[in-house]
Amino acid sequence: MSHLEKLTISLGVRGRTSFIDGIHLDNCILSRLPHLHTFVFNIITDFVGSTEHFEPSADHIRRTFIQRGHHADCYIDYHHVNMPRCHVYSVPLNMERMRHISHGFPGGTFINVRILSMLDDSHSFEHNFFAQISRSFPLLSRLVVRNTTPQKEKRSHQLVKIDLTVSMYISIMWNSFFLTSKHVYLVFASFMFNMNT
Structure with missing residues (x-):
């Protein structure tokens, strides 16, 4: 898989302690794909139970992707006190x-x-x-x-x-x-x- 040049993912993740952002994705997945030149994503992280009082903004999450060369948009719903939801996706979204x-x-x-x-x-x-x-x-x-x-x-x-x-x-x-x-x-x-x- 290290020779993968194009990756398209649609991912829903529940029960983490933080949102999946560009830093996490880069450290855990993308850094292991040195030949990757196209990355298209649609990622939803919900029911996040954070022990910290830091609530990242959509702008913060978006910047973690853009700083790594991925055009992205994002929004976050904090409608439930302990169950926020983050949706981040490629722009343009080719899915x-x-x-x-x-x-x-x-x-x-x-x-x-x-x-x-x-x-x-x-x-x-x-x-x-x-x-x-x-x-x-x-x-x-x-x-x-x-x-x-x-x-x-x-x-x-x-x-x-x-x-x-x-x-x-x-x-x-x-x-x-x-x-x-x-x-x-x-x-x-x-x-x-x-x-x-």
């Missing part, structure tokens, strides 16, 4: 899947992503977030949404009718759309409305 984005997702353009899952049980996915998702992932073929928190902002006047053209577009482009939510109609209608605007 067809992106897993478990949450309300903290900063946006961007992901033209290669065809399969997206959204997961957040502590914050609702609001209308503006769905607008951001529809702009960020223009070529989705599968969307999985898991959210148990009701939307705070009800936009019923915008959600009443869904244009037939948009419905046809969705039928043609999406292979599947899965929702796990107590508020399925609002989530779906909000996303459909954003596809039309």
